[in-house]
Amino acid sequence: MNDSLQQLGLPPEALPRHVAIVMDGNGRWAQAQGKSRTVGHARGAEAVLPIVAECARLGVQAVSLYALSTENLLRRPDDEVGALMGLYEQYLVSERQQLLDNNLRFRHIGRREGMPQAVLAELDRNTETTRDNTGMQLALALNYGSRQEITDAVRNIANQVKTSNLSPDAVDEQLIENHLYTAGMPEPDLLIRTAGEQRISNFLLWQISYAEIWVTDTLWPDFDVAVLHRALLDFARRRRNFGAAPTAPGGVVT
Ligand code: IPE
Ligand code: IPE
Numbered sequence: 001m002n003d004s005l006q007q008l009g010l011p012p013e014a015l016p017r018h019v020a021i022v023m024d025g026n027g028r029w030a031q032a033q034g035k036s037r038t039v040g041h042a043r044g045a046e047a048v049l050p051i052v053a054e055c056a057r058l059g060v061q062a063v064s065l066y067a068l069s070t071e072n073l074l075r076r077p078d079d080e081v082g083a084l085m086g087l088y089e090q091y092l093v094s095e096r097q098q099l100l101d102n103n104l105r106f107r108h109i110g111r112r113e114g115m116p117q118a119v120l121a122e123l124d125r126n127t128e129t130t131r132d133n134t135g136m137q138l139a140l141a142l143n144y145g146s147r148q149e150i151t152d153a154v155r156n157i158a159n160q161v162k163t164s165n166l167s168p169d170a171v172d173e174q175l176i177e178n179h180l181y182t183a184g185m186p187e188p189d190l191l192i193r194t195a196g197e198q199r200i201s202n203f204l205l206w207q208i209s210y211a212e213i214w215v216t217d218t219l220w221p222d223f224d225v226a227v228l229h230r231a232l233l234d235f236a237r238r239r240r241n242f243g244a245a246p247t248a249p250g251g252v253v254t
């Protein structure tokens with residue numbers, strides 16, 4: 001058994017396969033410090049790597065990070081969006097070596113349209129550079145919206161029905177999943193949201209059907225490994241039924 005898990009008192013079967021995180025609260029963090037929202041976003045970016053590295057160390061198979069929603073892109077002021085794009089570009093370059101050192105497989109989830117070419121180029125470069133890694137999968141959600149993802153999947157499937165002989169009767173849950181941006185990732189067992197809001201904000205709506213939701217008041221720039229451990233320990237105590245009659249407490253049902 002993984003020593004780190006043992007130290008935490010977590011049996012391996014109680015570890016989520018996929019942890020999805022809504023990284024919220026950068027603005028409130030900045031406001032509380034009397035700083036600009038951009039400073040909050042920069043601090044938020046710095047909080048990411050230790051969490052990702054710890055998940056990989058513990059043996060989590062996949063992490064997805066909600067960094068920018070489609071609605072953020074459309075509805076936030078141009079200067080905030082511009083500053084965020086600059087940070088993503090910088091961060092994607094500066095963390096590239098860490099992706100390799102941690103044996104992570106990187107992917108972007110979200111729509112490419114509307115994203116600056118410079119950010120897309122770095123996303124592609126990270127995806128390409130980490131393609132043959134064998135460790136944890138890391139999905140960065142940028143210009144991501146779950147309704148848009150499902151719409152794109154439906155559109156692709158409809159096209160296949162029209163042009164490649166796909167029978168409508170062949171459309172089942174597995175086929176739909178294969179057309180989502182997250183194809184090939186296990187579905188999230190644990191959804192963490194920071195900064196206290198009790199909502200999903202258009203993140204992974206299909207995929208989180210049976211995810212356990214864990215909300216903390218901690219603002220994303222203050223989220224550290226200790227808070228992550230609390231979430232994981234709490235998750236391990238949850239009893240998941242998946243619609244069945246209740247069984248023994250804890251852990252992932254496989
Ligand atoms: C999350 O922090 C990051 C993005 C949505 C880009 P916010 O910017 O939403 O922070 P709050 O909610 O205003 O505190
Ligand atoms: C969700 O946070 C998106 C990200 C954290 C990237 P928001 O701050 O956009 O969510 P709402 O608008 O408060 O629901």
Ligand code: MG
Pocket residue numbers: 024025
């Ligand atoms: Mg917010």
